[in-house]
Amino acid sequence: MHSLLPFGRWLLVLCVIFASQVQAAAINTSSGWNLPPGVTSISQEIFSLHMIIFWICVAIAVVVFGVMFWSLFAYRKSKGAKPANFHENTTVEVIWTAVPLLILIAMAIPATATLKKIYDTSDADIDILVTGYQWRWHYQYVEEDLSFFSNLGTPRSQILGEEDKGDFYLLEVDNPLVVPVGKKIRFLFTSNDVIHAWWVPDLAIKKDTIPGFINESWTIIDEPGTYRGQCAELCGRDHAYMPIEVRAVSQETYDEWLEEQRQMLAEDAAGSQREWTMDELMDRGKGVYNTYCAACHQADGSGMPPAFPALKNNPMMITEEGRDAHIDAVLYGRSGTSMPAYSGTLSVADIAAVITYERNAWGNDAGDRVQPSEISEMLSDD
Amino acid sequence: MLQVIKSVLAAFLGVQSEKNRQQDFQSRSPWPFIVTGVVMTLVFVLVVASVARWAAS
Incomplete structure (x- = not known):
């Protein structure tokens, strides 16, 4: 038979291990275990609130579980403990109802003070x-x-x-x-x-x-x-x-x-008026495509049919007849699909470039250019 | 009357002694409890609202 440590010492050892872990986590905020204190006075206030309430919870847990485990141990049946037999104790019930109420109110006071600051958006620069x-x-x-x-x-x-x-x-x-x-x-x-x-x-x-x-x-x-x-x-x-x-x-x-x-x-505004070369349009179009289009239509234009159609070899993008529909789809989106309208999102130069790119990349051979000035004319007609 | 208020307060807290409970059920009509309960709920709401208003100002 191995001997057990007396219960009190066990409890002490456990508490010390637990407290040191918790303290390490609280101090070493880069540990990733705790809320980050942040870089503003509000975020630091929130962090201290979080820590105060955390320690209140720890104190409550130590008291409640301490009493519970001590009772289990000190009044165990093998030591001849006899259960008390009573139905109610109004005094104790009132205490265990009122104490949490008071603790909650005590927590609410500093929390409300911080909340008031968080909501005060007046006098902004x-x-x-x-x-x-x-x-x-x-x-x-x-x-x-x-x-x-x-x-x-x-x-x-x-x-x-x-x-x-x-x-x-x-x-x-x-x-x-x-x-x-x-x-x-x-x-x-x-x-x-x-x-x-x-x-x-x-x-x-x-x-x-x-x-x-x-x-x-x-x-x-x-x-x-x-x-x-x-x-x-x-x-x-x-x-x-x-x-x-x-x-x-x-x-x-x-x-x-x-x-x-x-x-x-200002440069962008000036750029929407002049004539762009194919290389310029393709170069800019590739960047725009990868940022705005590639998530659905894929970097190689293969799409994810049927939800996101392929643009590679898409009839709209390799024929002269498809040109208007192509521009329309990029500017105003396709209703009933997840294709959004880009007329309010992208500059005219970006729109012209990305349409040109889609018509001339991945083996698409429409061969035509769409000029920013063309797009701004279409938008000003609306 | 004091007995009724005490019982309503006990109900607010959710704790009532068996002795008071027995005494309450001696009462012939439930109406004093209902009316006092409603009135004290209104008072409670008003108190909480004014505390909140004071805290926000």
Whole structure:
């Protein structure tokens, strides 16, 4: 027979092991086991609330289970314990009802104080309208007349396993959201199609974006850095492929970035007027195709019939007669299918380029070019 | 009347002693309990609402 440690010592050992594990997890926040403290005063407040309530739960568990296990052990039948036989004890019942009530109220007081701060979106320096799309984010800087789409930046070759996955696999975008540090930024959330959710753990923001509704949140980021997130509401097949990348930079860098964006918009506007060569269109079209079309129609144009038709050898894309229908499908979508309209999403240059690309890639030999000016004329006729 | 209020409060908390329960069931009519219950529920709702309003201001 091996001898057992006395029960009290067992309990102590277990408590020490448990507490050290928990403490390690709480302190080492990069362990991945705990809530991240984040980089804003609100996210840190939420983290401390989370820890306070966690320790309250631990204390309750230690008391309740301690009493339970001690009773089981100290009053076991083999020691000759006799069960008490009574029906009720109003005093004890009142205590065990009132104590949790008081604990809950004590928890609600600091939680309410934090909630009030979270909902106070007043006096913002910058307003950004965030719109969810299947499957990308659109950011509009309300005061700056600047807006753009933010698409998945991870190359398809990494997704298909043809290349090693990068450090920020599926957490990187082509155009990140850039914001200045130390400024109060108000986010307005809505959606263009289905319900998405904009979730950046380091900012402690997780808001549903709902078509026809505006949700609000705000943040002040103190530390410059890149903060990443994902869509947190299942929104369709590419739900996992619409990450969020927020870059917090100094005010100077932010101003420079704004200037750059304005120049790019001006260049784009100028580009829609001039004549483009086949090489220019094909080059730009390939990039647009891989970002916006390849998820369904595949990089090699083979599609996934019957839901997503093949574009390779598609009669619409290899004949002169199909040209108008082809342009129409890209601009306005195909009703009754999952093909969306791109007239409001892509610039005229992007649309012209991607149509040209589809007509001349993968052995398609329509041979014709679609010029940006042609598209802008069609759109202004509407 | 004090007995009725005490019993309604006990019902709010969900704990009532057997002695009080026996005493309540001596009562000839249930109406004092029902009316007091409704009135005290309204008072409770108003108290919670005003606490919430105060906390939000």
